[in-house]
Amino acid sequence: MLGGEVLTEAICTMQTEPIPRLTTLLGRGARKKCPHCGKGPLFRRWVELHDRCSVCGIKYLENEGDLWGYLLIADRALFILPLVAMIYFQLYNPNSFWFFVFAGTVLIGFIFTLPHRTGMSLAIDYYMRRKSSDLSDPSSDKPD
Numbered sequence: 001m002l003g004g005e006v007l008t009e010a011i012c013t014m015q016t017e018p019i020p021r022l023t024t025l026l027g028r029g030a031r032k033k034c035p036h037c038g039k040g041p042l043f044r045r046w047v048e049l050h051d052r053c054s055v056c057g058i059k060y061l062e063n064e065g066d067l068w069g070y071l072l073i074a075d076r077a078l079f080i081l082p083l084v085a086m087i088y089f090q091l092y093n094p095n096s097f098w099f100f101v102f103a104g105t106v107l108i109g110f111i112f113t114l115p116h117r118t119g120m121s122l123a124i125d126y127y128m129r130r131k132s133s134d135l136s137d138p139s140s141d142k143p144d
């Protein structure tokens, strides 16, 4: 029983390259680069995602909405929490100067880092897919 499992795993390992470290993937995501090769750009425009990497041909999102959706929600939630806290703060301190400074800073930070965080979410999605070896063969359908 065990022998068969080990063999299957060995074949899988031979077929695919080693999975890059998660920190490497996150770094590529933060730099808005393809998580697979680290070269191809992720975005066409601001946060408009390419379908595939222009360098290695990997499809960025296999099942759009699966894990990806949860990652984006978690990502947004991290920014919504301070906003909710700020609204409560504002109720007790109306017309506070610092409220507007803080709210503005969070909002600008949220908008400015959006593509970087989207890239990192994509890197996590890629990592999970590699871990579960649910990744379409990138060599089978390269862009022309």
Ligand SMILES: [Zn+2]
Pocket (backbone or CB within 6 Å): 034, 035, 036, 037, 038, 039, 040, 053, 054, 055, 056, 057, 058
């Ligand atoms: Zn690539």
